[in-house]
Amino acid sequence: MNGNDTPKTEADGSAERNVRPLCSHCRFPLPSNTSGLRHYGLHTAHQESECLQLLRAEIERLREVLTRLQQWADAYPLDQFPEVLRQEWQQANEVLAQAGLSMSRMSASNMRHVLNGARKMLAEGLGPN
Numbered sequence: 283m284n285g286n287d288t289p290k291t292e293a294d295g296s297a298e299r300n301v302r303p304l305c306s307h308c309r310f311p312l313p314s315n316t317s318g319l320r321h322y323g324l325h326t327a328h329q330e331s332e333c334l335q336l337l338r339a340e341i342e343r344l345r346e347v348l349t350r351l352q353q354w355a356d357a358y359p360l361d362q363f364p365e366v367l368r369q370e371w372q373q374a375n376e377v378l379a380q381a382g383l384s385m386s387r388m389s390a391s392n393m394r395h396v397l398n399g400a401r402k403m404l405a406e407g408l409g410p411n
């Protein structure tokens with residue numbers, strides 16, 4: 283959200299279009315039908331129950347994203363997947379090197395997979411803004 287109540291524009295690929303003004307209380311877009319809105323001088327807001335409903339839905343949506351991130355973070359518990367010891371890393375590195383494989387490349391691939399999954403969830407949480 284852009285921090286003020288003025289309509290903002292965004293590029294749609296070929297031309298800019300107007301985006302609906304934001305509620306001064308919950309910061310969600312106001313409906314195009316202005317009946318039932320509250321007006322405070324230059325500020326306009328949904329009815330209080332509508333703001334609360336929108337904010338509760340947003341909290342629920344964000345909690346769902348956080349829950350999935352938490353599940354990813356808890357996916358490999360130490361009691362089921364004990365930490366690899368330094369000597370074991372060195373041994374694995376030697377075995378991979380003998381097979382012409384790079385531990386660094388494999389580690390980077392694993393990390394990229396995890397971070398791309400986390401990035402996707404974070405993008406869902408942050409939304410299009």
Ligand SMILES: [Zn+2]
Nearest residue numbers: 305308328333
């Ligand atoms: Zn509102």
